[in-house]
Amino acid sequence: MTVTTYVRSATPNVVSLSETDAAAVTEIALGLLDVADGVIDDPKWVVAAREAWDELPVSVRRSVRRFRRDSGPQGTLLLRGLPVGLDTLGATPMVAGSVQRKATVGAAVLAMIASGLGDPAAFLPEKTGALVQDVVPVPGKETFQGNAGSVLLSFHNENAFHEHRPDYVMLLCLRSDHEGIAGLRTACVRQVLDLLSPRSRDALSRPEFITAAPPSFGDGNAPVAHAVLTGAPEDPDLRVDFAATQPQTEAGSAALVELGELFEQTATSSALTPGDLAIVDNHVTVHGRTAFTPRYDGQDRWLQRTFSLTGLRRSRASRPGDGYVLVD
DSSP: OOOOOOOOOSSOEEEEOOHHHHHHHHHHHHTTTTGGGGBTTSHHHHHHHHHHHTTSOHHHHHHHHHHHHOOTTTTEEEEESOOOOGGGOOOOOOSTTOBOOBOOHHHHHHHHHHHHHSEEEEETTSGGGOSSEEEOOOTTOTTOSSTTOOSOEEEEOTTTTOTTOOSEEEEEEEEOOTTSOOOEEEEEHHHHGGGSOHHHHHHHTSSOEEEOOOGGGGGGGOOOOBOSEESOTTSOEEOOBTTTEEESSHHHHHHHHHHHHHHHHHOEEEOOOTTOEEEEETTTEEEEEOOOOOOOSSOSOEEEEEEEESOGGGGGGGSGGGOSEEOO
16 A cells, blocks of 8 residues: 655645647637637536546646645645636726626636536635636725735635535636735645644644634524544644634644644745646645735736535535535
């Protein structure tokens, strides 16, 4: 039996596409723009994107499949050089809840790769259940701990409160911030596990933490006590949101502080540029963002986000009509 041993790594796994492969991806993405009248959230469009995944260059499919099997010591894959339709980009949106409903090259890239990881999915209370969502700074939301803010965004597993939280979070850069200083920050439990004190590991493994759901999810997601670390002791899953997870014991509080400090010590930051797709393994890696200063001039930082679920069937009761949107 082969046992995987993770060593500390200072950088995420980076795969850069060749010009030939990037051109091939562009051609395949363009072929999706008129499917189902170009409506991303139409199940027929999603089916077409899933089938188009099989046409992508081998280098892309192989990298994604390897990452799905083993996300490595950082739990992050950075694909560079993907097409995003730079010549057709409009102004960066500046409204809360902004999403992408019409098929674009960037949206097609997200949907195809989400299908390679599992299935694209969304949550109805979050940005009206759009499968492709804009991550942009919004005037008046600068201090918001979420994708509309521009202050330091604290580390979190995506939708840590939710039973069917995403398996992977995908962030595709369409436009960088003006100064190029906004960095995607990631920290992986595999980097800190052997640094945690035995007392903290024990406390974090107890179901004595509560993560609150955002108000938009309503009363259907009442907080349930959970552990921060679960599963295999040598390679545990992680479930935490440092802005929303509350320890219920003194030991848990001290352990969460220690975990947060270790994440800060081992974190990596990647300044995404147009065509960069960051894929975060939401089971073992938390993510956040460094602070930046928006200008609200139509040229601010613009990422698009898609979630992927590897076991869509597990959330069937929450997805009417076996669609891709969880209603609660």
